[in-house]
Amino acid sequence: MSSRPPASFSATFSAARSSKCVPPPRRPSTDVSLPSLRDTIQAHGLDAKKSLGQHFLLDPGICARIAALGGDLTGRSVVEIGPGPGGLTRALLDTPASRVDVVEIDERAWPLLDELATYYPDRLHVVRQDALKLDAATLAPAPRQIIANLPYNVATPLLVGWLRQASQWERLSLMFQLEVAERICAAPGSSAYGRLAVLSQWCASCSVALRIPPAAFSPPPKVHSAVAVIIPHAEQPSPQLFRAMEQVTAAAFGQRRKMLRSSLKSIGGERLLEQAEIEPTRRAETLSVAEFARLAELNLASR
Numbered sequence: 001m002s003s004r005p006p007a008s009f010s011a012t013f014s015a016a017r018s019s020k021c022v023p024p025p026r027r028p029s030t031d032v033s034l035p036s037l038r039d040t041i042q043a044h045g046l047d048a049k050k051s052l053g054q055h056f057l058l059d060p061g062i063c064a065r066i067a068a069l070g071g072d073l074t075g076r077s078v079v080e081i082g083p084g085p086g087g088l089t090r091a092l093l094d095t096p097a098s099r100v101d102v103v104e105i106d107e108r109a110w111p112l113l114d115e116l117a118t119y120y121p122d123r124l125h126v127v128r129q130d131a132l133k134l135d136a137a138t139l140a141p142a143p144r145q146i147i148a149n150l151p152y153n154v155a156t157p158l159l160v161g162w163l164r165q166a167s168q169w170e171r172l173s174l175m176f177q178l179e180v181a182e183r184i185c186a187a188p189g190s191s192a193y194g195r196l197a198v199l200s201q202w203c204a205s206c207s208v209a210l211r212i213p214p215a216a217f218s219p220p221p222k223v224h225s226a227v228a229v230i231i232p233h234a235e236q237p238s239p240q241l242f243r244a245m246e247q248v249t250a251a252a253f254g255q256r257r258k259m260l261r262s263s264l265k266s267i268g269g270e271r272l273l274e275q276a277e278i279e280p281t282r283r284a285e286t287l288s289v290a291e292f293a294r295l296a297e298l299n300l301a302s303r
């Protein structure tokens with residue numbers, strides 16, 4: 001027997017999808033009365049675990065400000081990494097985003113998130129997985145964004161993974177330790193300028209949009225935090241060129257006090273620098289992102 005739906009069902013379904021009668025995505029949070037976040041955390045025994053980088057945001061005002069960094073989310077899919085008790089998730093559900101997919105590794109939070117999903121049927125999707133092992137772009141249709149208060153211990157590898165596929169994302173609004181957010185947005189010549197700045201700014205426009213003090217979190221972290229807004233450029237490097245850039249920046253900043261002719265020796269040294277018309281006596285932190293891009297292209301071509 002065929003498992004396809006009867007023709008009449010398919011016809012009705014596609015006619016409804018294409019007509020103007022399709023209802024807009026449900027946006028029920030304002031008329032839904034959810035239990036308080038503190039009560040929910042207590043009821044589910046979700047004590048913060050340091051090993052999972054858990055610092056929860058309980059202030060709905062701050063969560064709303066972070067959600068607003070996505071701009072107008074009408075018709076957008078939003079992925080949140082590490083929803084924890086769901087404070088930011090609630091704020092995301094309060095936007096007109098068409099769906100919110102949350103990826104959480106901590107199984108203690110899953111029942112709590114499942115409970116939240118019952119208030120938002122078809123709109124909130126709970127993904128029980130390690131975000132490091134997941135291709136988050138496969139979760140939801142484009143245009144899609146990531147908005148998240150990231151677990152600090154894995155924030156940098158997660159970001160580099162998303163930059164590798166930056167064309168998949170309309171925008172990333174990500175909370176990091178302030179020092180990491182500053183490294184992402186750092187200008188050449190500054191001590192914060194390094195591999196993360198070059199990779200991020202090569203693929204995207206980056207800015208520090210919101211600074212948040214430790215007291216805003218429960219438990220408070222030792223350092224200040226900040227949300228970086230990362231908007232991918234229309235043109236993105238190929239995967240091979242991205243790998244070539246990773247190699248160049250790892251070599252150049254791996255020995256950042258050395259002259260480039262020495263730090264880049266393993267990938268062509270003076271010859272590569274001469275082709276790129278870059279003085280071999282310069283140091284990595286003085287190179288612009290465009291100069292690094294030239295080196296990456298020549299590095300790829302020389303393989």
Ligand SMILES: C[S@@+](CC[C@H](N)C(=O)[O-])C[C@H]1O[C@@H](n2cnc3c(N)ncnc32)[C@H](O)[C@@H]1O
Nearest residue numbers: 052055056057082083084105106130131149151
């Ligand atoms: C800084 S807390 C943010 C919690 C919540 N979004 C908030 O703002 O209150 C980070 C969250 O990421 C989760 N997490 C840690 N490592 C993860 C991983 N590899 N994959 C998915 N979630 C992870 C933690 O369990 C925690 O819920």
